[in-house]
Amino acid sequence: MKKENSVPTMKDVAQEAGVALGTVSKVVNGLPVGESYRIRVEEAIKKLNYQVNSYAQELKASKTFTAALLIPNTKNPFFASLAYHINLALLKRGYRMLLCCTDFNQGQEQEYITMAQQNKVDGIIGLTYNPDLIIEDNTPFVSIDRSMGSKIPCVACDNFAGGQLAAEKLADLGCKHVAFLRIGSSLTNEPNKRRPGFENGCLARGLTYEMKILNDGDPYDEFETFLKEHITQDGLSFDGLFCVTDQLACYVAGILQRLGLRVPEDVQVIGFDGTRMFGDGAYACSTIVQPLEDIAEMCVELLLQENMTQKPPLICLPVSYAYGGTTMERKE
Amino acid sequence: MKKENSVPTMKDVAQEAGVALGTVSKVVNGLPVGESYRIRVEEAIKKLNYQVNSYAQELKASKTFTAALLIPNTKNPFFASLAYHINLALLKRGYRMLLCCTDFNQGQEQEYITMAQQNKVDGIIGLTYNPDLIIEDNTPFVSIDRSMGSKIPCVACDNFAGGQLAAEKLADLGCKHVAFLRIGSSLTNEPNKRRPGFENGCLARGLTYEMKILNDGDPYDEFETFLKEHITQDGLSFDGLFCVTDQLACYVAGILQRLGLRVPEDVQVIGFDGTRMFGDGAYACSTIVQPLEDIAEMCVELLLQENMTQKPPLICLPVSYAYGGTTMERKE
DNA sequence: TTGTATGCGTTATCAT
DNA sequence: ATGATAACGCATACAA
Numbered sequence: 023m024k025k026e027n028s029v030p031t032m033k034d035v036a037q038e039a040g041v042a043l044g045t046v047s048k049v050v051n052g053l054p055v056g057e058s059y060r061i062r063v064e065e066a067i068k069k070l071n072y073q074v075n076s077y078a079q080e081l082k083a084s085k086t087f088t089a090a091l092l093i094p095n096t097k098n099p100f101f102a103s104l105a106y107h108i109n110l111a112l113l114k115r116g117y118r119m120l121l122c123c124t125d126f127n128q129g130q131e132q133e134y135i136t137m138a139q140q141n142k143v144d145g146i147i148g149l150t151y152n153p154d155l156i157i158e159d160n161t162p163f164v165s166i167d168r169s170m171g172s173k174i175p176c177v178a179c180d181n182f183a184g185g186q187l188a189a190e191k192l193a194d195l196g197c198k199h200v201a202f203l204r205i206g207s208s209l210t211n212e213p214n215k216r217r218p219g220f221e222n223g224c225l226a227r228g229l230t231y232e233m234k235i236l237n238d239g240d241p242y243d244e245f246e247t248f249l250k251e252h253i254t255q256d257g258l259s260f261d262g263l264f265c266v267t268d269q270l271a272c273y274v275a276g277i278l279q280r281l282g283l284r285v286p287e288d289v290q291v292i293g294f295d296g297t298r299m300f301g302d303g304a305y306a307c308s309t310i311v312q313p314l315e316d317i318a319e320m321c322v323e324l325l326l327q328e329n330m331t332q333k334p335p336l337i338c339l340p341v342s343y344a345y346g347g348t349t350m351e352r353k354e
Numbered sequence: 355m356k357k358e359n360s361v362p363t364m365k366d367v368a369q370e371a372g373v374a375l376g377t378v379s380k381v382v383n384g385l386p387v388g389e390s391y392r393i394r395v396e397e398a399i400k401k402l403n404y405q406v407n408s409y410a411q412e413l414k415a416s417k418t419f420t421a422a423l424l425i426p427n428t429k430n431p432f433f434a435s436l437a438y439h440i441n442l443a444l445l446k447r448g449y450r451m452l453l454c455c456t457d458f459n460q461g462q463e464q465e466y467i468t469m470a471q472q473n474k475v476d477g478i479i480g481l482t483y484n485p486d487l488i489i490e491d492n493t494p495f496v497s498i499d500r501s502m503g504s505k506i507p508c509v510a511c512d513n514f515a516g517g518q519l520a521a522e523k524l525a526d527l528g529c530k531h532v533a534f535l536r537i538g539s540s541l542t543n544e545p546n547k548r549r550p551g552f553e554n555g556c557l558a559r560g561l562t563y564e565m566k567i568l569n570d571g572d573p574y575d576e577f578e579t580f581l582k583e584h585i586t587q588d589g590l591s592f593d594g595l596f597c598v599t600d601q602l603a604c605y606v607a608g609i610l611q612r613l614g615l616r617v618p619e620d621v622q623v624i625g626f627d628g629t630r631m632f633g634d635g636a637y638a639c640s641t642i643v644q645p646l647e648d649i650a651e652m653c654v655e656l657l658l659q660e661n662m663t664q665k666p667p668l669i670c671l672p673v674s675y676a677y678g679g680t681t682m683e684r685k686e
Numbered sequence: 687t688t689g690t691a692t693g694c695g696t697t698a699t700c701a702t
Numbered sequence: 703a704t705g706a707t708a709a710c711g712c713a714t715a716c717a718a
Contacts, residue, residue: 301429
């Protein structure tokens with residue numbers, strides 16, 4: 023009808039209502055305008071079913087009200103939950119979220135960041151693994167779980183305290199000789215503080231401990247070998263295990279059962295992250311719970327704070343312990 | 355340096371290189387240009403660290419290379435996996451993905467769609483529950499798991515065949531009297547065909563069956579009541595259960611164990627979806643696997659097909675069965 | 687208070 | 703082949 027067949031523009035509305043372009047703009051943005059004009063414009067808007075073109079708006083304002091979230095994927099429940107909460111926190115502030123799955127690919131990470139800098143987004147929240155990421159100074163960036171220099175704030179849970187808490191819990195639950203099992207990135211990052219935290223806790227509580235430390239890419243079955251090596255005729259020489267993630271904890275619990283050991287009666291296992299089955303059900307295992315909602319809020323808050331004199335370089339949020347069936351507690 | 359402190363524009367590059375604006379545009383877009391010019395422009399680009407502003411591009415082209423994915427959340431592993439695969443499929447075609455979590459909120463669903471129509475995205479893929487969604491004809495939309503009229507293609511797995519397959523599997527595994535347990539949306543949607551498929555399969559294979567059908571919002575413990583009612587002195591009167599989702603299957607397996615029944619020795623349980631632990635590990639239970647990757651590809655393909663004479667209204671993709679510990683098979 | 691004109695950064699259509 | 707210029711849709715400072 024109007025022009026070709028394309029979507030109506032402000033100009034169309036102005037013409038339809040018989041007013042000037044600027045007047046339409048004011049009505050759309052809620053600026054004061056004569057009552058009779060407003061009505062005419064609103065009717066025209068309804069009649070043409072007009073919607074503002076936010077790309078034009080954003081070009082004008084050079085502001086997109088969109089943030090990008092860089093995470094490896096959404097299949098892993100920890101990342102999935104993180105994405106969910108960050109999405110919510112952004113939405114609450116009127117921001118949209120571009121999901122960027124990097125699949126742990128460092129090149130992909132850089133590509134996404136480059137893209138983001140082409141004015142696509144107002145800021146980036148990233149859980150990344152590329153040690154050489156190039157981030158423009160004018161692109162607001164908040165890092166999760168990894169420090170990236172003093173100019174970029176890093177948000178994480180208190181991993182050190184979490185490790186410590188795990189040791190204390192195992193001690194409280196009667197363990198004497200425990201082990202720490204770890205697999206993960208060889209990069210320097212916050213989760214790597216779980217180990218020293220755990221060691222610290224063991225020392226403080228008089229627990230003896232051993233460690234099996236693997237890096238991403240190492241074969242998982244080394245854990246099985248490690249555990250088998252510590253089986254004596256009395257059973258496993260450990261009575262407690264702290265695994266660096268819930269995923270590993272569940273994997274290890276499976277191994278133990280196959281080896282004829284009972285969890286938690288013979289060996290108690292604590293994981294890390296606070297993973298729930300199907301996202302909202304029971305905890306997958308006894309675990310140190312990350313405050314995902316707080317982490318998400320903090321990331322978004324830091325990202326959108328325009329005029330903060332200086333953003334803190336590292337923020338550690340408190341963790342808690344939750345029973346999930348692989349320790350001896352009673353479920354409340 | 356250049357102007358204020360803002361990001362450099364094409365004009366800046368043109369000035370720096372001493373060429374015209376149009377020439378820069380051509381270089382950026384790989385159009386033929388004199389070799390000496392190209393070099394000068396490229397040097398200027400590098401020097402100023404110029405990046406094209408995609409918002410301006412998109413305003414010009416009225417094309418955003420962005421699609422929106424509407425799903426309830428990313429915490430549920432099925433939705434999370436779906437998001438992951440759709441993200442990948444879009445990325446492969448040069449499209450970005452706006453993640454829109456609706457939390458099953460119908461108002462939120464409509465809001466997202468309205469937003470999407472403000473030229474924010476080129477199309478929408480939605481797994482929605484609002485029966486009254488208003489979608490403009492000019493907004494490409496692909497629905498997952500729910501038919502929304504002949505103009506909007508719907509992609510789903512073959513739910514009917516999945517139900518049938520579950521019945522056949524239970525029959526193959528020696529079951530005689532089985533039950534179907536279901537909780538979900540009361541809306542008409544594709545997953546609701548799991549039940550008739552299952553019934554059909556039971557009849558074909560001579561299985562007797564009962565059903566317990568709940569809707570979202572109903573209390574879960576009705577399942578427990580139902581199961582308890584069917585416990586005789588010989589144990590449960592069923593030897594096989596088909597649950598409408600893996601989530602329910604795992605929940606039910608937990609109940610059964612608490613009731614002193616062994617899974618799979620006493621009762622075999624089959625779920626639906628193909629949920630894997632931690633996104634990539636073992637299957638959470640024996641299950642009918644949805645071909646998520648194919649579903650994602652199909653959605654994206656249908657969404658981006660510009661000039662398809664007529665898009666098919668419903669596409670059902672084949673499912674498969676996978677062992678996951680709650681049936682009697684041997685893991686291969 | 688309303689209308690007009692300019693610019694946001696790009697692309698594309700012109701002459702040159 | 704290259705350079706100038708209009709247009710994309712909107713917001714806003716300024717003129718009426």
